Amino acid sequence: MILTSFKRIIKTGFVDFWRNGFLSFAAIVVITLALLSVGGLIFAGAFGRTLLKEVKSQVDINVYFSLQAPESLIIAFSNEVKKLPEVSVATYVSRDQALALFKAKWQNNALIMQGLDELGSNPFPASINIKAKEPGQYGGIANYLEKKNPTDDNGTPIIEKINYEENKLIIDRLGRIIPTVEQGGLIVAIILAIVAIIVVFNTIRLITYTARDEISVMKLVGASNVFVRGPLVVSGIIYGVISGVITLVLLAVFAYWSDTAILRLAGVDVAQNFSFAIDVFSSYFTTNLGQLFGIIMGTGVILGGVSSYVAARRYLHV
């Protein structure tokens, strides 16, 4: 009996969906737009996060040691720095490595190479390149380094220069901007979601309004609330599923189209420097397909189903 009712409700839901034609189409358009805004927010968030990660990774502190500082002390110090909880990566570059890097970079410039030869000795200090886990932590790390600054046998501090002060401005600003951007994004997302829900709910309410006479007749013939409301909810879920599929297809098309579009807009030169931004959407889409599918389909089904359920309530009091 319950199974029969369930089957009838499902079937009626499909038939109503089909016969409502234009209204079903309108609901799908509206829900698709709502889901696209959700998808757009997810993509914008992914883009923002990738961008921030990239900017964060380009912020760093370089510690330069004096030329006389013994290497053993420097290595010991760099190992100590690596163990700091705030430090994500600390890369030690020895004097020889620094020289090799410089030579590799300028090997085609005879003038510079000649000047280097005339110096006779290696002018490059050893250094540590430090990346913090969070941009806000650079101040603390710089402080630590300055206070710690070990001395060699002659009592000379081995650290000659910390370039934190040079980067301080950008580092501080990023530390403040990034959380603001993240919070702002969340607020925009919430507002957009509320608008989408209201628009979808009102559309479905209008569709239900056109069926109000039918609902009252069904009730007067003795149908239970479940029997009257069930098919409406089924139709609502169908709207959600179809809209979800359309949205996912559109997002996929956008994700892969955007690769070439960004490349064309930015030009190959820029693209090389910002290679992370080129396939941000397509790679996000591919790696998070399961999650995206769940969010978009889930939102669609809930939007359609719950809206229909709530919208029908008003006309059931017969």
Next chain:
Amino acid sequence: MIYYDKVSKTYPDETVALTDVSFSVEPKEFVTIVGPSGAGKTTLMKLLIAEDRPTGGTISFESANVHKMNRRDIGKLRRRIGTVFQDYRLIPTKTIYENIAFAMEAAGRTDAEIAADVPHVLELVDIGHKIWNFPKELSGGERQRVAIARAIVTQPDVVIADEPTGNLDPTNTAEIVRILKKINQLGTTVLLTTHNKGVVDTVGGRVITIEKGKVIKDDKNGKYIL
């Protein structure tokens, strides 16, 4: 079987539809309620199926007070009373077959019963050839016959017909009355409201006359006299 006890109904806009109406209907009776438009006939019917609430008095179906029932029991009550509305109230998005089948589905009948009974009842009201049409493709008389088919297909104990002939020509009117009498002869209690003198005279039987919300005459073998 049906008991109206001092029933009054005043609408929110102060219109008095019924004042102290009392009468009862026995099983298998054919009761015609007559009166001019606005006398309160439709209100009487609406109160019986709990589509509206009285402002005073009680309406009972068998031993149960209709307006003290919960939603589930109201559903059961409505499945025991087949209702024919003056404006047909067929579901426009369903075919004739589906309109009838819906009433049976709502009553929890099996698919086999539905497949057997729907064509049968549509033959009974002589509309079997339009079974797959939609209501808008039918004439007024045809729609009213479908409405009757829907009301009787679940074999209810009572059929109430509110001005079923109000929008019909004499030929269709006679046909509807013939069907209602046949239903009654098969053992169903029928409550019919009308303001059509011809209908009253063809039906015969008990006639309750109401005017301005009051019962002014209850005649076992009545004629339409105003």
